[in-house]
Amino acid sequence: MKWPLVERPVPNTQIPLYNRFYLHASPASQFDPVIVWGTEIDADALQTFLHERNRGGRILLTAAHALIRATALALEQCPELNVRLVRRRIYAFRNINIRMAFVHRRYSEIDLMLIEQANLKSLERIALEIWQRMLQAARNEGGRDRDLARLRRLPAFWFRRVVRLYGFLDRHLRLPTLGRLDGTRAGCMMVNDLSFPGAPPMRVYKPTRFPDKSDSFNLTLGPVESKVVTRSGQFVSVNVMPIFLRADHRLVDAQQVGRFLALIRDFLSNPERLAGGHYEQSDIDQVVAEKEKK
């Protein structure tokens, strides 16, 4: 059992008044606290960086891994975003954990995984964890996969009741995470890499909100597109990737959303800044050494 949230909520005095209008509004006012901000990043810089790292690296890196690391580092600098709502109170998360959506190959559907303390992990470490989970899911071998299989077998009547009861408890109580299914609730930010080859250009994207209150923010990366811009008075073609952030105005305002997105943009456009982390390449050596011992 883990307690993902700190014990005390953010004091009222520290919540901006404008956010409190949204926080305490009556549902009858039909307010909409969703903010979506879209921008784009320099895809050439990110792709060059990934190609270079993949030339000599021992684990395959993708844009999704870079996005997770960039998000975690940006959250480290913007701790006011690492929060969620419980009733009408705002609680901070203890750690910077990032949720990621991925395609569960066995069931051809979306599943979630949680990268814990992603701000402390190197890109290689993040990639290793993701490949491990994706292989496990595709083989249907993990504990979470067994739990998901049980959940799939639930009749619709019971499924609805379980989801509603859990949703009610999640909205009203500072719950611990108990198992493999609810473990993904331990992070405020969901990242979604939709930059797969063949994806259509992304002009507008409004990420949905997963029906638990931990999903405070969603960051989605779209596919690479060519664009003509002027640089020093010359027309040049550059590659860009769109990125969309969905945020909750009860937690943050547009200025904070903009500052956070600017940080993400800066990390992904200057990806050499993603290097580092307490776990480095030696982690992979350790995995290989353990396997050889067996």
Place this chain on the structure above:
Amino acid sequence: MSSDRKGLEVDLMHFVQSRGTRYAQATLQTDLLETGMLDSLLLMDLIFHIEEAYAVRFDSDQVNPSNFRTIEDTVSFVLKQKALPQA
């Protein structure tokens, strides 16, 4: 399924090329990473096609760029794995 080099090459080439028009031009030496063809979906499908057809099991640390850069590299990796005694 034939697991000699030639048979493997033909099978994996066909597997990649059948992904759509974008992949139809792929050759044994096409750099799947530099051309942006290899994403996580193709990678997982490729791994599990190999696992099912050739009884070779991949571990996460083997999701290594040098094993998947070209179809030729993947074929060499599979042949090397098949030559090893199975655990």
